[in-house]
Amino acid sequence: MDRKFLPHYYNLLVQKERAYYLICKEIHAEWSDDADLEQLWEIHDRHARVFKSLIKEPATDNRVITGKTNGGSEPGDKITGRNLLDLKIEIAGRMLSSCVFCENKCKVDRYSDNLGICGISADATVYSAFLHHGEEPPLVPSGTIVFAGCTFNCVFCQNWDISSVGKNIASGSGISGKSGGNPVDERDLALEADRLVNGGAKNINYVGGDPTPNLHVIIGSLTYQSQNICQLWNSNFYNTIQALKLLVDVMDFWLPDFKYGNNECGEKFSLVKNYWDILTRNLKFIYDWGSRDICIRHLVMPGHFKCCTKPILEWIAIEIPGVVVNIMAQYRPEYKVNSTDFPEINRRVTREEMASAFALADELGIEYRIVS
Secondary structure, three states, X not given: OOOOOOHHHHHHHOOOOOOHHHHHHOOEOOOOOOOOHHHHHHHHHHHHHHHHHHOOOOOOOXXXXXXXXXXXXXXXXXXXXXXXXHHHHHHHHHHHHHOOOEOOOOOOOOOOOOOOOOOOOOOEEEEEEEEEOOOOHHHOOEEEEEEOOOXXXXXXXXXXXXXXXXXXXXXXXXXXXXXXXEEEOHHHHHHHHHHHHHOOOOEEEEEOOOOHHHHHHHHHHHOOOOOOOEEEEEEOOOEOHHHHHHHOOOOOEXXXXXXXXXXXXXXXXXXXXXXXXXXXXXXXXXXXXXXXXEEEEEEOOOOOHHHHHHHHHHHHHHHOOOOEEEEEOOOOOOOOOOOOOOHHHOOOOOHHHHHHHHHHHHHHOOOOOOOO
């Protein structure tokens, strides 16, 4: 693996840097229990600046981290004392009563019986947790944890039975996801992560569906985790800025999808508004924050080179240079796509379309070979 493209991840693998969530645990934070959400965000942002100052020191070749942090806690033990991670957990819990984790901004009270577009209540459901050998080569084996629910309604979804759990698809089909999976709380999730690490995982990979509706449980589990392992956010990246502010100090690696090069395709095929505006904003947010451990997944879709692939690759080359891009040929017509419904994408991509995407990436100087 080329260290220059994924520097923090590389240093984590060789134990020369610490996972960000461990550093968050060391930043003492206090707040009043009667503070409102706006006040909590002010305290959070002040302590987040402290976090940024602590990670500026680059790793040296002779610096190796050994042993456990935070007093040698064992898996499943909670670190006592209020810190920046605890504050993030408190804010995430407050947000659930009027949820704006994603840009659908349903503002439903997820502690009640009301469900938003994601179809997920305050509880989290995990469908599987396993060592994944089919991810990008630098990530394998990846400790993948698959959550139910999704903030999109993609007409070509390949795992719709998981992503559509608990919701009626917005098109009015009335199709709901299959039952299954296991409910988990924060401690359960931490123990699952530890099992994967002990089994040889290079990272803990939170995915779905989409992990965003389960953000509160994922962050909450970190208070019970203790191992120096990469935390990886594998998402459609339709998060709000508030959600990204909670995540950016605890996630070491970003694996965002970037499917559409305009708002119109996003609305037609995934039933979301302002796709391009939100994805480019969010990618700039983590990049400007300082993240360089980003691998963008671009799914090449049939007939969408000019409207999607080309503007996406050109934007990446100009606005967030140096990130790696997995240019993917895995699209296949699934779910609602057939010769009658969405016939324009009722085929696989051609070799010529993939060749055009790779040629453009080469022309723009985008690195894709190490992950595609």
